[in-house]
Amino acid sequence: MKFLCQKNKLQEAISISQKAVTGKSTLPVLEGLFISAKDDTITIIGSDIDLSIESKLEANVFENGNVVVDSKLLGEIIRRLPNDEVEIETLENNILQISCQKSNFTLVHLNAADYPTIPHIDEDIVVSIEQSIMKNMIKSTIFSVAQDETRPILTGILFEISDNKLNMVALDGYRLAVRSESFDTDKKITAVIPSKTLNEISKILEDSDEKLDITFTQNHILFNLKNTKVISRLLEGEFIKYTSIIPEEYNLKIKANRVDMLNCIERASLMAKEGNTNLIKLNIQEDNLLITSNSQLGKVKEELSIILQGQPLQIAFNSKYLIDVLKTMEEEEISMEFTSAVSPCIIKNVNIDNCIYLVLPVRLLNN
Amino acid sequence: MKFLCQKNKLQEAISISQKAVTGKSTLPVLEGLFISAKDDTITIIGSDIDLSIESKLEANVFENGNVVVDSKLLGEIIRRLPNDEVEIETLENNILQISCQKSNFTLVHLNAADYPTIPHIDEDIVVSIEQSIMKNMIKSTIFSVAQDETRPILTGILFEISDNKLNMVALDGYRLAVRSESFDTDKKITAVIPSKTLNEISKILEDSDEKLDITFTQNHILFNLKNTKVISRLLEGEFIKYTSIIPEEYNLKIKANRVDMLNCIERASLMAKEGNTNLIKLNIQEDNLLITSNSQLGKVKEELSIILQGQPLQIAFNSKYLIDVLKTMEEEEISMEFTSAVSPCIIKNVNIDNCIYLVLPVRLLNN
Structure with missing residues (x-):
């Protein structure tokens, strides 16, 4: 050579x-x-x-x-x-x-x-998507992937292509992230891609509107960029039927400024770090959200203006899960839907319907 | 309150x-x-x-x-x-x-x-120096401070003020760094300041010509900036008489471009990392410096144009010590003075006489 x-x-x-x-x-x-x-x-x-x-x-x-x-x-x-x-x-x-x-x-x-042979991929089921969109969809879901290997299928992200739509879904038992984009294809594909693969792919992808070709086979996925090919095995097994987890109805709904809420929760979580519980309480009132946290370190109370539809509610969360979601979202205004203090909370954009986040509350002893 | x-x-x-x-x-x-x-x-x-x-x-x-x-x-x-x-x-x-x-x-x-009482400093022996100069002098010497505590005095930097000059000196048994600035004062001061103190000070100092006041007492030093005072204990004991270590004569001297030499040595040291010996050999020839290194990983040969005064020489170094010096220096052209393959090498700027670096060679079995 x-x-x-x-x-x-x-x-x-x-x-x-x-x-x-x-x-x-x-x-x-x-x-x-x-x-x-x-x-x-x-x-x-x-x-x-x-x-x-x-x-x-x-x-x-x-x-x-x-x-x-x-x-x-x-x-x-x-x-x-x-x-x-x-x-x-x-x-x-x-x-x-x-x-x-x-x-x-x-x-x-x-x-x-x-050197081992790299799997040969027949280019039969090919879809194309803009690099910047794929990069954003990965970022919007990957944080919700399960970290432990108890259920290996949950360490991946579900790619679901059908009805002219691509859904990417990640869930870890405490929270769920769904990110969707409309997608001009008549194909119907379901595959679960290891999060490690998507993590590396997102480092290679650029914030450009150049297209990325994706080929699926029974066991592998191929991402095809100009001078680069990424080939990964798919995860085996069936993903959880996530749609059945997402509640369709709610008893109360609030609208709030995303960055303001993120700042309040991040400050409140400073007092919640002790013992790694990250426990914060949300007291949803007319026009007002009170966020509190107590620990041996001290107490914190944060107040945030909101618009409330429905009855007041008190509910507690692991602050990390809310912070992860609010940091990832990009719109100015978000909505949160609640049913009760022990039912999941649904977080969405107010204006752009391209994501659904679900976070389970923490059940308090007096609930 | x-x-x-x-x-x-x-x-x-x-x-x-x-x-x-x-x-x-x-x-x-x-x-x-x-x-x-x-x-x-x-x-x-x-x-x-x-x-x-x-x-x-x-x-x-x-x-x-x-x-x-x-x-x-x-x-x-x-x-x-x-x-x-x-x-x-x-x-x-x-x-x-x-x-x-x-x-x-x-x-x-x-x-x-x-809370313990902070030592009270009588402002009797005060000197003033520009912040940017002090920051530069610390950066130019601190990497040569001894890392182990065998001789505690060597974990500090010597401040030596006399003859209208400030010298800062650090040495660790393998190398020596001296950085000097002219300094309008009739005072005569010798003090050894812990490197930890100078490390923190250099983070606070700005690259500005604003003055920094320094006060010395028997046991303490006070750095006085506008809104900040830093008080540190001095190290006890006598510093090594460093001037007697620096050879006054040499048998050969080379001049070279600093950045080119740094790049050559950094590449050569890629092959020298194994077993952490960092051993590189310099073969100083007429007009040419050959830098080589061998290990189980492979071999490397680098060639650099130089100006030689004196006879050719072969000498070996721990590449880390040369890299530290060449990275810290700022002038384009440097000189290196040698006496023999087992005597210290002296590195200086060609044009600006404000620093002296000494590095001991590694004695090879065939020397």
Whole structure:
């Protein structure tokens, strides 16, 4: 293998493919990047088996070939080279030589034949979506994904395409996040994607209206960007029927300014941190929301103007769950719907109907 | 105690005084900030006994008084309040009330009488220096301070004022940093200041030509800025006679571009990280410096244009020590003076004579 390429392009491709290298694999070859030179194109693959990222760049390829090189060391070397042409060449005895201006590195490379095969994806069910929308939909739901592995399916996000709509859904037993976008397709798809995959994808996606192609197979998903392909296994099993969890009716509804409410709850939670209970009480009154919290540290009382439809209510929450939702939402005005002090609370935008958040209250001893 | 002040001013004063609160003290009261309201001035003190920081702000004081409040909690509360007037008031039963707009906090405060007395400094030996110069002098030397406590005096920086000059000196047994500035004074002072104190001071100092007053006593140093006083104990004992360590003569001298050399050494050290030896070899030739490093990871060779006076030499270093020096220096051209492969190397600016760095080489088996 021998090729010449621009340092900047190489660095970019390496840093994208590196995102799939976790260093936690039992297979030593997966601590490396697979580098293939062929037909004036360099392909760089990083993988932890579940998730693989492939990026491509142009190069002058003098001799085709494949090698595997330690991901971290290669990344550090390329990053620190001068911004100029880099020559990479395999020598005898499994040596890889990297040269740029007056810098010369020689490292031992691994055998490319030992690198696992990346699943081949037949491009049969393809949908397209703007990068910025996908990025936003991931951000709007990923915080609600289950952190523990008790029910593995809940560590992923449900992709549900039907009726010209894409819904993304995450839930962890205490809260639920649904984010929807209209979507011009006659396809019907249900798949659960590991949150780790979506976390890495959202780092690669740009805030642009350029399209991202997504291909689904029985067991895998492929995200196809211009020079980058991300392939991930899907989670097996059936997702919870989330629609049945979301109450359709409510007894009272409040409207409030989102940022004001976020600030009040964040301040109130300063006193609620002790013992990690994060317990805050909401006293919903006519025109007014009182937020209080008590602990050994002291007491706090916050007051917020609201518009109330229905009867006053007292209800308690883990403040973290409300803060997560209010931080993620983007509209100025939000609504919260309640049925009783022991029923879930539903949070939505007042104007734009593209998300539904559900948070379970904390049952107090005197409820 | 009762006063009214601007949230922003209060937040700034708290965040400055907090720098002295380490949370590592055995005295629980030192986890708090001492707050004193008197004559329309609020004084806030944080301390870990060795180092105390006092900051002042204007306020409408309705009732004089002193309290001690948990530093972290108070800082968090004030930081999250709306940017408006804050009212702080002591109530019965050791309760402190903090109110701002519709936010109301009540916390238990500690007894101000339990707070240790901050040393009183007679302002007898005062010198003045520009903030930006002091900040730069600290940055130029502090990285060479000894990290272990084997010789406590070496965990500080020597301040040496004499002959219209301020020298600041740090050394750790492997390297030495001397930074000097001319200084219009007839005073003669020698003091060793703990590096922790100077680290905190440099965070408070601004890149401005405003003056900083420094007062020395037998056991303490006082840094006096506009609204802030930093008081620190001095280290006891005598500093090493550093001038006798610096060789006056040399056999060869090279001149090189500082940033180019830094980049070469940083790249070479990528291969030297294994086993934390950081060993790199310098092969000083006519017009050319070869920097090499070998390890199980691989080999690297870097080449750099230099101007050589004297005979070629091969010498080895811990790359970290050279990188620390080259990163800190600011001039474009540097000089390095050598006597032999086992004698110290002296690094200076070519044009501006305000610093001397000494680094010991690593003795190789074949030397």
